[in-house]
Amino acid sequence: MEENVLRPVVVGVDGSAAALAALRWAAASARSLRAPMVAVHAWVPTRALCAHYAPVSELRTPEEDHFHARNILNTTVARMLELDPTVEIRALLDEGAPAPVLLHHARHALLLALGRGPRDDVTQSALGAVARVCVRNAVCPVVTVPEPSSGNRSLERCRPPEAAMA
Template sequence: MNHLVTSRSIVVGVDGSEASAAALRWAAEQAAALRADVVAVHAWEATAPRVAPYAPVSVRPTPAQERDAAARLLTETLRRALGPRTAGAVRAELVEGQAVRVLLNRARGALMLALGRTVHGQGDAPDVGPVGRECLRHASVPVVAVPAPGPGTVPPRAVPRPSSAGGAEGPSDQVRAARGVPLRPGAR
């Protein structure tokens, strides 16, 4: 699949969880505020190597069935997170491969990578999971871990697009705006 990720893109890892749906919603709000687009990426791997060789053939899905299931998961998560109609600035990508490698590759050159995270009740410590940990360790762009909505969780809000006299902002201001740091008056 031909992928085009620009410095005006926010890449979102989608795994079908409520946490990834929350990351999609957050990324869509950020993208609107920053005039960026969203690239929703679902990485899937063939399960054939993980199925016991003595398992009946009926248990082993074909690669086409696995791809169709992955496409449904991505489509359903997009619908659940963003509604039946997604704006033209949201692009879905289904990629076969290891999730960490796919996400790091797709995020290269993007504005940021957004991932969902859950809270597991152990002192409310957020867990980004093994894929999130590896992305945090190796990403070449900022990684945002968006919490899944839960009891008493306030969903994160998008950073409003700063008004500037000249229009365009510099890259450092884009990053600061994405992190929620107020911009200097008149900054570009």
């Protein structure tokens, strides 16, 4: 496993319960693989997402957007550390659209872990737009971890299969 020392387990973090579930799964995986873990949050300035005629006074400044994004990342990592104080996480904030940012940071990763939100009905895709792009284009394995449903504690029993990861 010596070749894993510099290859991280990368986790996409967006502040959701699904992202926290992915972070928990990735922490167990990184521990079993003896690999570092990197939590990545991608952000795009609000103004870049709005039409040129949108009222500027109602938009956040780039500095406010950066602060908000940093807060999402820090809060999610802090929640993870509350659940498992022994986990080591490198938190990385990167400006850009989520899929390209995650793919960039997963270039040399052992795997990319992403949260997967609940599906409301069978007509919805099992994966969101970012996960679909990552699954199609990542050069490493991509794991999608479901958001735990209310009252469902199955994630606590979910551990990465060491034999499959070795």
